[in-house]
Amino acid sequence: MKVKIDKHKLTDDELIVYNKPKKVYIPLISGNDTNITILVNKGEYVYKGSIIAKRKGDFRIPIHASVSGTVLDFEERVCYNGEKVKCVVIENDFKEKIEQKLSVKKTINKYSKEEFLELIKENGIIGMGGAGFPTYVKYEAKNIDTLIVNAVECEPYIMADYALAKVKCEEILETIDAILEINKIREAIIAIKKENIALKQLFDSFIGTYLKIKIKLVPNVYPMGWEKTLVKQVTGKDYANYPSDEGIIVNNVSTIYAIYEALKYNKPLIERIVTFSGEGLENPHNVLVKMGTPVKEILDEFKIKPDSIIVAGGPMMGTKVEDLVVSPNLNCVLALENNLNMATPCIECGKCVSVCPVKLSPVLIMKTKYKKEKDIKKFKSLHPEKCIGCGLCSYICPAKLFVRERVKEAKDIVRGDK
Amino acid sequence: MGPFLRSKNSTNKIMLHLLVALLPIIIFTVYKNGYIPYSHGLISFIEMFNPLLTIFIGALTSFVVESIYALILKKKNYIKNSYAFFPGLFLALILPLHTPIYVVVIGSVIASISKIIFGGFGKNMFNPALVGYLFIILVFSSILTTDNYFNQYELDTISSPTPLTNASMVSGIGSYDELVEPYGDLSNFLIGTIPGSLAETSALLCIVAYIYLSFTKTIKWRIPLVYVATVFIITFGIGRLLGEGIYYPLFHILSGGLMFGAVFMATDPITSCVTPIGQVLQGILLGIITVIFRFTGVEGVAYSILIVNALVFLLDKIGMVSRFNLLKSIIWFVIVWIIVIALTVILAASRRVEGNKDPNFDITSKEESGNQTIYNVSQEGYGGKIRAKVIIENDRIVSLEITSHHETANRYQLVLDSDYINQLINNQDNLDGLDTVSSATVTSNALKKLVINVLEDYKPN
Numbered sequence: 001m002k003v004k005i006d007k008h009k010l011t012d013d014e015l016i017v018y019n020k021p022k023k024v025y026i027p028l029i030s031g032n033d034t035n036i037t038i039l040v041n042k043g044e045y046v047y048k049g050s051i052i053a054k055r056k057g058d059f060r061i062p063i064h065a066s067v068s069g070t071v072l073d074f075e076e077r078v079c080y081n082g083e084k085v086k087c088v089v090i091e092n093d094f095k096e097k098i099e100q101k102l103s104v105k106k107t108i109n110k111y112s113k114e115e116f117l118e119l120i121k122e123n124g125i126i127g128m129g130g131a132g133f134p135t136y137v138k139y140e141a142k143n144i145d146t147l148i149v150n151a152v153e154c155e156p157y158i159m160a161d162y163a164l165a166k167v168k169c170e171e172i173l174e175t176i177d178a179i180l181e182i183n184k185i186r187e188a189i190i191a192i193k194k195e196n197i198a199l200k201q202l203f204d205s206f207i208g209t210y211l212k213i214k215i216k217l218v219p220n221v222y223p224m225g226w227e228k229t230l231v232k233q234v235t236g237k238d239y240a241n242y243p244s245d246e247g248i249i250v251n252n253v254s255t256i257y258a259i260y261e262a263l264k265y266n267k268p269l270i271e272r273i274v275t276f277s278g279e280g281l282e283n284p285h286n287v288l289v290k291m292g293t294p295v296k297e298i299l300d301e302f303k304i305k306p307d308s309i310i311v312a313g314g315p316m317m318g319t320k321v322e323d324l325v326v327s328p329n330l331n332c333v334l335a336l337e338n339n340l341n342m343a344t345p346c347i348e349c350g351k352c353v354s355v356c357p358v359k360l361s362p363v364l365i366m367k368t369k370y371k372k373e374k375d376i377k378k379f380k381s382l383h384p385e386k387c388i389g390c391g392l393c394s395y396i397c398p399a400k401l402f403v404r405e406r407v408k409e410a411k412d413i414v415r416g417d418k
Numbered sequence: 419m420g421p422f423l424r425s426k427n428s429t430n431k432i433m434l435h436l437l438v439a440l441l442p443i444i445i446f447t448v449y450k451n452g453y454i455p456y457s458h459g460l461i462s463f464i465e466m467f468n469p470l471l472t473i474f475i476g477a478l479t480s481f482v483v484e485s486i487y488a489l490i491l492k493k494k495n496y497i498k499n500s501y502a503f504f505p506g507l508f509l510a511l512i513l514p515l516h517t518p519i520y521v522v523v524i525g526s527v528i529a530s531i532s533k534i535i536f537g538g539f540g541k542n543m544f545n546p547a548l549v550g551y552l553f554i555i556l557v558f559s560s561i562l563t564t565d566n567y568f569n570q571y572e573l574d575t576i577s578s579p580t581p582l583t584n585a586s587m588v589s590g591i592g593s594y595d596e597l598v599e600p601y602g603d604l605s606n607f608l609i610g611t612i613p614g615s616l617a618e619t620s621a622l623l624c625i626v627a628y629i630y631l632s633f634t635k636t637i638k639w640r641i642p643l644v645y646v647a648t649v650f651i652i653t654f655g656i657g658r659l660l661g662e663g664i665y666y667p668l669f670h671i672l673s674g675g676l677m678f679g680a681v682f683m684a685t686d687p688i689t690s691c692v693t694p695i696g697q698v699l700q701g702i703l704l705g706i707i708t709v710i711f712r713f714t715g716v717e718g719v720a721y722s723i724l725i726v727n728a729l730v731f732l733l734d735k736i737g738m739v740s741r742f743n744l745l746k747s748i749i750w751f752v753i754v755w756i757i758v759i760a761l762t763v764i765l766a767a768s769r770r771v772e773g774n775k776d777p778n779f780d781i782t783s784k785e786e787s788g789n790q791t792i793y794n795v796s797q798e799g800y801g802g803k804i805r806a807k808v809i810i811e812n813d814r815i816v817s818l819e820i821t822s823h824h825e826t827a828n829r830y831q832l833v834l835d836s837d838y839i840n841q842l843i844n845n846q847d848n849l850d851g852l853d854t855v856s857s858a859t860v861t862s863n864a865l866k867k868l869v870i871n872v873l874e875d876y877k878p879n
Contacts, residue, residue: 316421
């Protein structure tokens, strides 16, 4: 069962640009990987778009400077997951200097597959929806049949993809078409929430010549933006580990647009749209921001109310933070009123069981106690490792318990044993 | 720690919905057990509010017991979140009218203690109200089984057996005339103007409550539905096998505490299954056990719920595993359905009346001398065996003398007052046309059957 959560829409979904960070703190994190080589030194001048670091290990994708200026220092800053990450601090000289003039391609569908992969890899394109998985890796898979473009915002409040799709509708369609042609993919399906019917109409008015692109409306339920739910909803298929097992690639709108800029302008992933919203903000907005911008600066701009808490990410899966810096997979920052209720005893109403999208029985997991080594067996039979952390169990709980956190603990117990 | 968005659900809301659903039932019980007897001049104005008093005392007692518990253990916020009054409230609702107040108090104390023993709110394994009820049945059985029910159809007295007590005394599975007729018709079962404990008689109000509570997602809707459906299916099968009509399963689902128990007691969140498959299995098991109890002559809703409470843990385990793999639950469904079918056939066979032999009738001795035959026989009555000496002369009953009985005094007196014994002798050729004594239906019916059975033995068709 999926749950319909009251929508929290921005009254004003107009896109604004925040271009003023005096300093940016480029986080040295790619996905969840912080194993990254720094390629610049203190005091060095960097251009906007220069490679300043590179991921080690299997996915050697680069990280770029989002402004031109001088490297001041390396500092730890809190990132989207609430953890401190080493950042490259660059003092912005506001000259927006780039290393070499970028050539603008007239058509973006003439690349070979190898060139395409190279371009999106070298421009550091990663999944901008949440996990931050390198995009080129998805396209390396064989026999891809369907591309699903995720225009379903994963959580309430978030409107970053929606705002982008509204202004860059034509570019997005052009990119999808190019991706299909370059990768020999049969069709693409753009998934849009039913409540965003206006967006579908907008796409419809441009879609005429793109015969391989379809649009599908999906229900306004959470967690619709979750890859597995979306794939099931759109294609009816279940997959074991990755969508590519079933010949499917899922990219969200922001990622598609990043691919567009990479193909068209050879532009790296150095900015993105972030939704700034929540009851704690007087002026919520979708904002185009540079990577590494300290979020507090923007929140102050929008008049954050004094007692608000800041949440990185959506209200369901986000993390409470004091301040953080913008990274490629940060789609939302919320300022919320601090109104978490007192928890009361569990009455075993079973609501958490009925809402869990991966069919766990959270209440039974909560009731299981870990005392001895062999208790792990009990936990294993409950499969807490399947938890995707969507938070619906806590959301629905009438006793206001932190159900997801308890499932997470069980997940750690089971994982620790492996 | 997230999520930072929470639904508007709260335990308070759930409990409030429960109270709202109970309200019409409480109003109805005051009407039925208070206003109607008052309007017929059977009780005083003050006594009219006895049902309310019973409910209030029950709730208050439970609240006091848990407050003391919280005070002793110095649990500051405990009482605020423990909904301490519910066990006594529910207990009072399933007790008969005129249950002495001290019994209500003792039952409520036991109910709350049964909750505390397990560690208080949210931890009890058994439905507290039903534990209190079980205690009362075991210790004060004499008080509960006597005539504390009020039957609107016998307005001249305030006591009458419940339909299920009545049903346990018929031969075979009974007939419409035996089961339903004494209480008017089935619409009275639906509305609730039949004898029974305070809140359990109105099936209609329970159904309304069920719809309300399911719609507001307050209760686990699968349990009552499957429970009642299972009882219906089994009794429908038995009825069909023994040639009874659709009234028979309806009689079963509408009488006793089934509806009230299914909607309010079996769904008690703490003591019921959390997994959907577990809930369905729980409902089927409840149905099976209830029917078994009823066919052994006991109203088994309370016992069934308590027994299944102990199995909830196992049922949830099945339910939990089946969520990942539905196939794993199929074996269990096959098992319970085999039980359902087997039970239907076995119970029907056990109640098949061979020839016209009445199992409640016994011939102790039979002496023939010339044209006179003297029978010493017994017939099951309301309180046990009614023994009688019947003398037949020239193929006709000339004397019927009751030698011993355990019937209620006022009932027996009614039978004597109406000269029923002479009526039986006078109408021995046309007993079908003879009405039973109003307000003493069971006793007079037993006597009538006794005569029929003697005549049957004397000159078999």
